[in-house]
Amino acid sequence: MKFGLIGNPNVGKSLIFHQLTGLGVEVSNYPGTTVDLERGNVCFEREKLEIVDLPGIYTLDGNSEEEVMVRTLLESGDVDMLICVLDSTHLERNLYLLVQVAEYRLPTLVVLNMSDEAEKQGYQIDNEHLSSLFGVEVLTTAAIQGRNIDRIIPTAMEASRIPTLEVQYDHHIEAAVRSLMSMHMAGRVDALNALQGIGPDPDLTESAAVLAVEIEPRHRMSVHQIIAGNRHHCAHTITEAVLKYHETEPGFDIDRILTKSFPGIPILVGIMISVLLVVFTFGSWLEGLIVSAFELYAMQPLLAMGLPPLLEQLSVSIILALQAGIGIAFPFVLTFYILISLLEDSGYLTRAAFLADRAMHRLGMHGEGIIPIVLGFGCNVPAIMSIRLLHSRRERVIASFLVTMIPCSARTVIIAGIVASFVGILAALSIYLAVFVLIIITGMLLSRITPGEQFGMIMEMAPLRLPTGHNVIMKSWNRIKEFLFIAMPLLIVASIILGFLQYAGAFEAFQNYIEPFSTMVLGLPSYATTALIFGILRKEMALETLVILAGTANLNSVLTGVQLYTFAIVSVLFIPCISTIAVLYKEIGLKITLIVSLYTLGLGIFIGALINILIK
Amino acid sequence: MKSSSREDYLEALCKLGGIKGSCPSVAELAELLEQDPDEVRRHLDHLAATGDIRISGDECIELLSPGMDTGKKVMRKHQILECFFTEMLGMEPDAASREACVLEHNVSDDTIDRLGSYIKNPPCMIDNHLRKRGRRKHNFETLDDFKEDDLVIVRKLLWHGGCNRLMDLGIFPGEKIRIRRKLNNRGVVVQVKGCDIALSSEVAGMIVVEKAP
Numbered sequence: 001m002k003f004g005l006i007g008n009p010n011v012g013k014s015l016i017f018h019q020l021t022g023l024g025v026e027v028s029n030y031p032g033t034t035v036d037l038e039r040g041n042v043c044f045e046r047e048k049l050e051i052v053d054l055p056g057i058y059t060l061d062g063n064s065e066e067e068v069m070v071r072t073l074l075e076s077g078d079v080d081m082l083i084c085v086l087d088s089t090h091l092e093r094n095l096y097l098l099v100q101v102a103e104y105r106l107p108t109l110v111v112l113n114m115s116d117e118a119e120k121q122g123y124q125i126d127n128e129h130l131s132s133l134f135g136v137e138v139l140t141t142a143a144i145q146g147r148n149i150d151r152i153i154p155t156a157m158e159a160s161r162i163p164t165l166e167v168q169y170d171h172h173i174e175a176a177v178r179s180l181m182s183m184h185m186a187g188r189v190d191a192l193n194a195l196q197g198i199g200p201d202p203d204l205t206e207s208a209a210v211l212a213v214e215i216e217p218r219h220r221m222s223v224h225q226i227i228a229g230n231r232h233h234c235a236h237t238i239t240e241a242v243l244k245y246h247e248t249e250p251g252f253d254i255d256r257i258l259t260k261s262f263p264g265i266p267i268l269v270g271i272m273i274s275v276l277l278v279v280f281t282f283g284s285w286l287e288g289l290i291v292s293a294f295e296l297y298a299m300q301p302l303l304a305m306g307l308p309p310l311l312e313q314l315s316v317s318i319i320l321a322l323q324a325g326i327g328i329a330f331p332f333v334l335t336f337y338i339l340i341s342l343l344e345d346s347g348y349l350t351r352a353a354f355l356a357d358r359a360m361h362r363l364g365m366h367g368e369g370i371i372p373i374v375l376g377f378g379c380n381v382p383a384i385m386s387i388r389l390l391h392s393r394r395e396r397v398i399a400s401f402l403v404t405m406i407p408c409s410a411r412t413v414i415i416a417g418i419v420a421s422f423v424g425i426l427a428a429l430s431i432y433l434a435v436f437v438l439i440i441i442t443g444m445l446l447s448r449i450t451p452g453e454q455f456g457m458i459m460e461m462a463p464l465r466l467p468t469g470h471n472v473i474m475k476s477w478n479r480i481k482e483f484l485f486i487a488m489p490l491l492i493v494a495s496i497i498l499g500f501l502q503y504a505g506a507f508e509a510f511q512n513y514i515e516p517f518s519t520m521v522l523g524l525p526s527y528a529t530t531a532l533i534f535g536i537l538r539k540e541m542a543l544e545t546l547v548i549l550a551g552t553a554n555l556n557s558v559l560t561g562v563q564l565y566t567f568a569i570v571s572v573l574f575i576p577c578i579s580t581i582a583v584l585y586k587e588i589g590l591k592i593t594l595i596v597s598l599y600t601l602g603l604g605i606f607i608g609a610l611i612n613i614l615i616k
Numbered sequence: 617m618k619s620s621s622r623e624d625y626l627e628a629l630c631k632l633g634g635i636k637g638s639c640p641s642v643a644e645l646a647e648l649l650e651q652d653p654d655e656v657r658r659h660l661d662h663l664a665a666t667g668d669i670r671i672s673g674d675e676c677i678e679l680l681s682p683g684m685d686t687g688k689k690v691m692r693k694h695q696i697l698e699c700f701f702t703e704m705l706g707m708e709p710d711a712a713s714r715e716a717c718v719l720e721h722n723v724s725d726d727t728i729d730r731l732g733s734y735i736k737n738p739p740c741m742i743d744n745h746l747r748k749r750g751r752r753k754h755n756f757e758t759l760d761d762f763k764e765d766d767l768v769i770v771r772k773l774l775w776h777g778g779c780n781r782l783m784d785l786g787i788f789p790g791e792k793i794r795i796r797r798k799l800n801n802r803g804v805v806v807q808v809k810g811c812d813i814a815l816s817s818e819v820a821g822m823i824v825v826e827k828a829p
Contacts, residue, residue, distance in 0.1 A: 058781070058784040058785060059780075059784040062780060062781070062784065063780075089810065090809065090810045090811050092786075092809045092810065093785070093786055093808075093809045093810070093811055096784070096786070209692075210688060210691065210692060210695075213692065213695040213696060213699065214695060216699065217695075217698065217699050217702060217703065220703070224780055224783070225783060225788075228780075228783040228784065228788065229783075229788060229789075232783075232786060232788055232791075255796070255797070255805075255812075259797045259805060260797070261799055261800055350814065353814070354803065354805065354814040355799070357801075357803055357814075357816050358799075358801040358803060358816070358817070361816070366816070367814075367816075456815065456816040456817070456818035456819035456820075456822075457803075457814060457815065457816040457819065458781045458782060458785065458813065458814075458815055458816075458819055459813070459814045459815075460785065460811055460812070460813055460814075461805060461811075461812035461813065461814055463812075
């Protein structure tokens with residue numbers, strides 16, 4: 001037996017899901033999509049039931065990846081029963097989805113969640129009337145307090161019924177639906193979907209298209225508009241019938257502060273900077289601990305064992321990869337996830353996106369794009385992982401370019417350790433300035449050439465709530481699991497390959513080969529180029545390797561100021577580190593990862609060469 | 617028989633079949649085409665000979681698959697052309713239909729496909745300059761012209777292609793919405809069906825509204 005949890009975004013669906021299933025949730029992609037699907041099991045009367053948490057959607061006839069996925073799932077009959085979670089405080093909007101869900105005629109239980117909030121706001125819902133109108137059982141819950149959550153599964157097992165509600169559509173639509181149903185032996189839902197141009201059967205959509213073109217001019221509206229209008233009307237009539245509202249004293253509206261230009265924008269800047277500072281300071285402190293622990297307890301004992309050279313090299317590679325992965329995963333990624341879950345659950349994230357929309361628009365993204373950009377300063381890895389918050393692939397592509405160019409904390413180490421200490425603080429700041437200008441140019445360029453349409457932002461503001469600690473931790477843990485189990489193996493494999501190359505002497509050969517190029521184009525000695533290559537493993541390793549290869553920590557005794565400056569700016573722009581490449585590959589695919597890597601490589605060399613030519 | 621009149625006949629038969637749902641009679645066809653039944657019958661015999669239709673008795677003309685394909689194709693061309701003429705060029709429906717009747721025989725499939733997708737998704741005129749110019753001509757007010765706390769009624773969505781998400785959220789002609797917040801950059805937050813929805817300025821500029829009484 002398989003249950004599907006369905007509902008609008010922000011109705012407490014995931015909270016209910018986690019309360020029902022507890023630990024042991026499995027996150028997987030729905031076949032053929034990148035949409036996350038959480039699955040969990042629950043035991044009822046010695047029977048194992050599977051629960052699937054479907055992504056939050058507003059409608060079943062849309063074209064976004066989530067909407068298509070949920071629709072296909074309902075059509076495929078892969079779920080046996082639906083638990084439709086509604087937000088009692090926004091009943092009418094939620095009923096719009098329920099009206100559509102009801103048309104699929106699957107056994108359904110309606111859960112009116114957030115009843116505590118609704119009571120507080122003076123809403124009263126007549127459950128029995130609602131239940132009789134839809135022909136399904138209705139259960140009132142309050143997931144935050146855990147009220148009635150334990151009754152969901154028993155009620156669903158005993159009393160979920162097939163909905164009987166029929167939406168009255170415009171008579172042209174009804175006629176078209178009837179003729180499609182008789183012509184193609186199609187179901188009512190399939191016919192309605194086909195009229196809106198969606199559905200798997202090309203014959204059906206084709207004949208529906210002919211009918212649709214006939215209907216549309218008469219109404220001066222698209223079929224989708226007509227159907228949506230009828231459904232809204234239906235939802236509205238039902239709401240009028242079942243909802244009673246007592247005027248209550250409106251409390252203080254925090255949005256008066258948060259979404260105004262002033263003080264909203266200073267607050268936004270403050271919050272973003274503090275998120276960055278927390279990730280940065282706490283992260284690098286913890287990273288230092290983890291990295292040195294690895295040095296002390298893994299690397300040194302390993303080197304002391306005196307293994308055969310090949311084995312030693314490969315083991316070192318594995319330890320380096322683990323060191324880089326774990327050194328980033330817990331300090332940066334986990335801290336970030338906890339903070340972002342806090343912002344997300346409290347509803348602040350949508351406000352931040354609203355305020356930042358205009359600025360991000362220039363770079364070809366919407367307001368949500370501010371999150372990856374800000375996080376990029378701490379560490380590119382969580383920043384890349386957060387690009388899934390963005391809605392279109394176009395935005396994700398643009399964000400993946402920009403984020404990989406942002407100077408993360410490791411690159412700050414290089415800028416501080418080389419330029420600030422040997423050349424001067426102004427030179428160090430000029431590197432930041434140059435990188436920002438390049439980021440803005442890249443963003444403006446990409447917003448012109450990246451394929452895909454750019455729609456304006458249409459986003460529901462999540463209501464402000466106090467996040468619960470348990471929920472935040474659960475969410476963060478589920479997300480970091482992905483990093484640990486998907487990005488880490490990639491990291492280890494890549495590191496072993498690099499280690500093997502080093503063992504095989506590829507780097508010496510490379511050094512000889514690159515010598516003329518390195519001195520000609522970048523004006524750098526070849527060992528500095530080798531150090532740059534090591535920067536791919538972990539960015540700050542470029543600095544460490546440079547010191548080792550130069551044979552002195554007093555770098556200005558072997559390299560000139562211009563050389564140091566060039567080295568720093570190239571390593572900042574140069575290919576992202578291997579962990580970033582691993583998550584890029586996971587989030588956005590091989591092609592874009594390659595383009596991003598080549599673009600940053602080219603840009604780094606180009607700028608390095610430019611400085612070399614101009615200043616020399 | 618000329619290819620254009622063959623197409624006219626097949627189109628008419630398709631239309632009749634679609635309306636009635638059963639096979640049309642010669643008399644009905646003659647009425648629709650405004651032609652003499654005898655002449656119609658003569659043409660039908662010709663079509664039957666080429667394998668486009670089958671005539672069983674006097675009362676039932678059955679379209680065979682080659683005839684059906686041609687008929688549907690021409691009907692679609694007609695509808696798309698007519699829709700373009702009335703909706704986008706603002707022609708009178710009768711004139712638009714007459715014009716479409718002539719053009720439908722000569723227009724290529726590719727043109728029709730492109731025109732069809734153009735009607736569905738006209739290039740978004742998000743550009744402020746264009747929008748302002750359009751506004752002066754039509755003299756309508758959009759959501760971003762109002763102040764905070766104004767109560768307005770949605771009249772029209774100018775954004776043909778991408779407004780499905782707006783409708784899913786309840787921003788729909790006839791719906792009363794309240795402007796909760798407006799930024800200097802004309803981004804707005806509106807309250808629809810009790811929910812707060814943030815819209816960027818381009819989207820707000822696509823929603824034609826008027827002040828609620």
